[in-house]
Each structure stands twice: as C-alpha cells, then as structure tokens.
Amino acid sequence: MPELPEVETVRAGLAESLTGAKVQSVIVHDPRSLKRHLAGSRDFIETLSGRKIEAAVRRGKFLWLPLSRKRGEEQLALMGHLGMSGQMLLRSPDFEAEALTRVTIKVRTAERERLELRFVDQRIFGSLAIDFMEETPDGLTAGFSGTNELFSWSNLIPSQAKHIARDPLDPNYDLDAVLKKFKAKHSGIKRVLLDQQVVSGIGNIYADESLWRARIHYDQPASTISNAKASLLMAEVTQVLAAAVEAGGTSFDEQYKNINGESGYFSVSLNAYGMTGLPCNRCGRAIRRDNWMNRGSHYCPNCQKLRTSRASK
DNA sequence: AACACATCCTGACTGC
DNA sequence: TGCAGTCAGGATGTGT
Structure with a gap:
C-alpha cells in the first residue's frame, strides 16, 4: 500500500519520537511478520532488546532504524517494509490494542516517556x-534521514535494501541513469516505473498519477519514449511524490495511517488512481481502469494513447 | 539477461 | 444473513 510519500510520513514521525529511544522489550504476536529475519523470533527479540535507536532512514519504500552497536560488532539496523498494508503506530502503552498488531516494540524515549511501536499489518506482506x-555501492549517503549531519552509519545500507535504486527525492538520485535504463527496456513504462531497481519509491498510485500528468499510456514500451518526454515524466514523478509528502500521503481507508493513526489528505489531488468512470480533469472523458498485473491501471483513454510510432511527442 | 507471471496473506466490501 | 466473488498502496522467486 504505502509508497514513498506514505513511508516518508512514517519515517519522519519515527525519527522525531524514537531517536535516542531505548528498546525495553519486544513481543512477536505473529512470527510471519519476521519472515525476512531468518534467525527467528527469539533472535530478533534478544538482538533488539536493550538497543538504542539512533535515527530513522528511508530509501524508496524501505525504512530502517540504525541501532546502537556493541563493541566489535558490525552495524545493525531494524529494517522495516510496510508491504501492502503495514502500519507503524506509536502508542502510549494504555492505548487500546489494534486487532492486527503483529509485533510490539516497547521503548523508553530520550525524554523517558514509555511508548510502544506497534507494527500492524493486515496482509502480512x-x-x-x-x-x-554494508557500504553503499557508490559510497554515498544511503538514504534520507531528515538531517544533513553525517553519522558513522550514513553510508551504510541494510543488506536487504542494497539492491534498491535511489528514489527521486534522494539528493544523489541520478536522472540520467534512469533515462538510460528506460532506453534499454522494452517493457511497458509502468512496469519499469514500478521496478525498484530502476528508480525506487513509486507504486501503483503515483505511477498512474505521473503517467496521467505526462500523458503517457501505461503500456507504452519504455524504450520508445523520447528522452525529452521521459524527462518530463520523471519531473512529474518527482513533483507528485513531493506534493504527496507535503500532504502526509494518500489515504482511502483504514490501510494507511501515520504513526498517530491519522490519514493523509493527498487523495483529494488524485487525477487518475481510483477515479474510474469519473471525467478526466483535463478533457472530460471517463477515466478507465484496466486489469493489469493482477491489479489496476487507471488512465484517460483520450489523453494517454498508446503510440506505435517512435515519435511519442 | 530480460521479461512475464504466480505467489505470499487477510479483511472489507459488493451483489445475489 | 450468508456466501461467493472482487478488490487492495508490494516484492520476490520461478520459468521461459
């Protein structure tokens, strides 16, 4: 569910409240939520307990909290991915339990306040x-942590996120590298936008929104899009992501919430996603939803036409 | 290597 | 009311 703007909203909230916090105890309600922690629940609990959280960092949709290090030990981080339905809620211990809580991490903040970081996830993706x-391949800062200060871990990235490309809001994001990859790919442009190894942070909502803004059909082969048009597309991607971060993300239902359980309000700015049957805000034709990759693609059949010639304006 | 597809899950909602 | 079907913001492993 959550794409870059939603994950960034969560990251910012965690950074504010959890920087300097110490983990008191951990409860794993459902071990399926630790499927990427291969050593199992016990090891997860033992390793995490007693650690200090040093920051909250994000690249694309991947989020991690660098942890205090024991002498001689390599740098560790608590890695999180929200999948389709994950939430990270910060609650006081007496706040009513959420039904789908999978992991609870009890902390004491730098201000000595007791809080619970609750990982809630309906679908367990x-x-x-x-x-x-590990060190980033390019040696540069791994992700966004909301600070310009350099920390000992700043050019380190969790091994599980190492293959993820930089996102468009990353200062070290390389537009030319992305355009080059477009030229080499014959898949439809939307597939390529969703490929986190080409550019990260984009999901179904913001892919549809960006393509609508750039007037490109989702199935237009990436290699057939001119450099000028591809640059425009990536400019729209960057703009729509930044605007959605400003709005605290997009919420349609109970599935996306910030750390306080509040909804974002970017949904009012959507032009394509979830607008099936409603008039296009540009030309008035009804927005269509095609079944695509076991999900949906929303687009205007008039503004976003498949182009067979190489010249796609 | 590049590409397309299936798969991991649960819950909310719709329509009969 | 019950039940079947549909839908959901993602990443990854597998087969061609």
Whole structure:
C-alpha cells in the first residue's frame, strides 16, 4: 500500500519520537511478520532488546532504524517494509490494542516517556528484520534521514535494501541513469516505473498519477519514449511524490495511517488512481481502469494513447 | 539477461 | 444473513 510519500510520513514521525529511544522489550504476536529475519523470533527479540535507536532512514519504500552497536560488532539496523498494508503506530502503552498488531516494540524515549511501536499489518506482506549494514555501492549517503549531519552509519545500507535504486527525492538520485535504463527496456513504462531497481519509491498510485500528468499510456514500451518526454515524466514523478509528502500521503481507508493513526489528505489531488468512470480533469472523458498485473491501471483513454510510432511527442 | 507471471496473506466490501 | 466473488498502496522467486 504505502509508497514513498506514505513511508516518508512514517519515517519522519519515527525519527522525531524514537531517536535516542531505548528498546525495553519486544513481543512477536505473529512470527510471519519476521519472515525476512531468518534467525527467528527469539533472535530478533534478544538482538533488539536493550538497543538504542539512533535515527530513522528511508530509501524508496524501505525504512530502517540504525541501532546502537556493541563493541566489535558490525552495524545493525531494524529494517522495516510496510508491504501492502503495514502500519507503524506509536502508542502510549494504555492505548487500546489494534486487532492486527503483529509485533510490539516497547521503548523508553530520550525524554523517558514509555511508548510502544506497534507494527500492524493486515496482509502480512510487510516485515521487520534485524539486518546488518554494508557500504553503499557508490559510497554515498544511503538514504534520507531528515538531517544533513553525517553519522558513522550514513553510508551504510541494510543488506536487504542494497539492491534498491535511489528514489527521486534522494539528493544523489541520478536522472540520467534512469533515462538510460528506460532506453534499454522494452517493457511497458509502468512496469519499469514500478521496478525498484530502476528508480525506487513509486507504486501503483503515483505511477498512474505521473503517467496521467505526462500523458503517457501505461503500456507504452519504455524504450520508445523520447528522452525529452521521459524527462518530463520523471519531473512529474518527482513533483507528485513531493506534493504527496507535503500532504502526509494518500489515504482511502483504514490501510494507511501515520504513526498517530491519522490519514493523509493527498487523495483529494488524485487525477487518475481510483477515479474510474469519473471525467478526466483535463478533457472530460471517463477515466478507465484496466486489469493489469493482477491489479489496476487507471488512465484517460483520450489523453494517454498508446503510440506505435517512435515519435511519442 | 530480460521479461512475464504466480505467489505470499487477510479483511472489507459488493451483489445475489 | 450468508456466501461467493472482487478488490487492495508490494516484492520476490520461478520459468521461459
């Protein structure tokens, strides 16, 4: 569910409340949420307990909390991915339990307040794991942590996120590299936008929104899009992601909430996603939804036409 | 290697 | 009311 703007909203909330917090105890209600922690629940609990959380960092849709290090030990992080339905809620211990809580991490904050980080996930596609960190391939800062200060872990990335490309809001994001990959790919452009190894952070909502803004059909082969048009598309991607971060993300239902359980309000700005049958905000034709990859693609059949010639304006 | 597809899950909602 | 079917913001493993 959550794409970059939703994950960033969560990251910012965690960074504010959990930086400097110490883990008191951990409860694993459903071990399936630790599927990426191969050493199992006990190891997860033992490794995490007593650690200090140093920050909250994000690349694309991957989120991690670097942990205090024991002498001689490699740098570890609590890695999280929200999958389709994951939430990270920060609650006071007496706040009513959420029914689908899979993991509870009890902490004491830097201000000595007791809080619970509750990992709630309906579909269990999301996960938590303790992961070791490696140097980024390019040696640059691994992700966004809301600070310009350099920390000892700043060019380290959890091994499980190492293959993820930089996202468009990353200062070290390389537009030319993305355009080059477009030229080499014959798949439809939407597939390529969703490929987190090409560019990260984009999911179904913001792919549909960006394509609508750039007037490109979702199945247009990436290699047939001119550099100028592809640059425009990526500019729209960047804009729509940034605007959605400003709005605290997109919420349609109970599935996306920030750390306080509040909804984001970007849904009012959507032009394509979830607008099936409603008039296109540009030309008035009804927005269509095609079945696509076991999900949906929303687009305007008039503004976003498949182009067979190489010239796609 | 590049690409397309199936798969991991649960719950909310719709229509008969 | 019950039940079947549909839908959901993602990543990854597998087969061609």
